Amino acid sequence: MSEATKVEAAYGAEQIQVLEGLEPVRKRPGMYIGTTGPRGLHHLVYEVVDNSVDEALAGHCDRILVALNDDGSCLVTDNGRGIPTDIHPRTGRSALETVLTVLHAGGKFGSGGYKVSGGLHGVGISVVNALSEWVEVTVHRHDQVHRQRFERGLPIGTLRSEPGEPGEQGRTGTTVCFKPDIEIFSGGIEFDYATLSARLRELAYLNGGVRIVFRDQRTAALGENGEPHEEVYFYEGGIKEYVAYINAQKDPLHPNIIYVNAEKDGVQVEAALQWCVDAYSDSILGFANNIRTVDGGTHIEGLKTVLTRTLNAFAKKRGKRKDADANLAGENIREGLTAVLSVK
Known part of the structure; x- marks a missing residue:
């Protein structure tokens, strides 16, 4: 190999790059949101x-508003407890600024403020901050209104508080x-209404009783x-x-949807099932902590196994199948x- 094609020979401490704060997210966004295309944008x-x-899920919120604005921004507001704004003991900054600017800062680890959570487990809101041209946060808490603005991951000024x-x-x-940030999402930053609508509707179904308004x-x-x-x-x-929504244009075999809800060892399992006479394959949607498990998983396999075992046992108990008969195949049952x- 010639000298011209060799990498710079000098390799010392000065060549070791240290990315601080949210710099790693802006430098390698794909590591955090998968892609900088439309899928990452909506993420x-x-x-x-x-x-x-x-x-x-923690029992502190029942209304969520999502709004798309003309300037390309998106607004999300809820009536939850509000992000804490007191000073964080480790960072010396407000808890709000900490969760917006520090990766893996949040109430979703160990026995913190949440039993169940979805998203990127403590990096979500800070990643949004890092990949946005600007973020404005308003918190209503303890009869005070707290506001702070961030630009490309950096706080602009300090937290401002005033009476409500x-x-x-x-x-x-x-x-x-x-x-x-258009610098990150070079393919465009226009949100697709249908894409967001489908996900928000899904979340409302998975969290019965929560009202989600999409504007x-x-x-x-x-x-x-x-x-x-x-x-x-x-x-x-x-x-x-x-399930009723999915089967709206189908012919159900039984009008009442079978519903099961149980909890064991801290895991809540919820299932709804309905068979249709005009469908020839199964359609099973699985979710873990509100996140769609598109590749299946042990919860899906467990459901299939239980259905096969239970219905075969039921058929023999009712005399529909003899003990000597081979079991019905799972795909036939489903x-x-x-x-x-x-599961949550």
């Missing part, structure tokens, strides 16, 4: 919404408004009188309503089945 919204859903409005005593919640305030979506396009996802029946399985 930013999911991460912020997941924080609000986590508040709902007279009519808002007792109000709590967090509002995060962010605009993705498109962009000029192209405004109605004749200038009103924004808005959809409300609210399903008290949870995943039972999800023919026409629509099921939603959620």
Whole structure:
């Protein structure tokens, strides 16, 4: 190899690069959100919404608003407890600034403020901050309103606090408004309504009783009188309503959806099942902590095994199958089945 093609020979301490704060995220965004294409862009919204859903799972939130703005930003607001704003003992900065600027800072590790959580497990909101042109956070907590702005991961000034409005005593919640950075998402930063709508509807089904409002305030979506396009996802029946929604155009074998909800060893298992006569294969959707398990998993395999074993035993008990008969195959039992399985 010639000298011209050799890598620089000098290799000492000065060649070791140290990335601090959120620099690693901006330098290698794919490591954190998978891609800087449309899927990664929409993942930013999911991460912020997941924080609000986590508040709902903890029993502190029942309303979430997601709005798309004309300037390319997205706003997510909830009525949860609000991100803490007191000084964090390790960083010496407010807890809000800490969770926005430090990776793996959050209440979702060990026995913190959450029993169940989705998202990127403590890096979500800081990754959103790192990959956004700007982020503005407003927290209502203890009858105070706290605000702070960040640009490309860096805090602009310090946390500002002021008393809440007279009519808002007792109000709590967090509002995060962010605009993705076009320098990161070079393919464009326009959110697709249908993509976000599908995910938000899914979250509402998986978390029955939580009201999610999705509002498109962009000029192209405004109605004749200038009103924004808005959809409300609210399903008290949870995943039972999800199965009914999936089977809306099918012919059910039985009108009542089978529903199971149990908890063991700290794991909550929820399942809804319905067979249809006009479907020839199964459709099983699995979720773990509200995240779709597209590649299956032990929870899906467990459901299939239980169905096969239980229905074979039931058929023999009712005299539909003799003891000497071979068991019905699992795929035959699941023919026409629509099921939603959620573990948390």
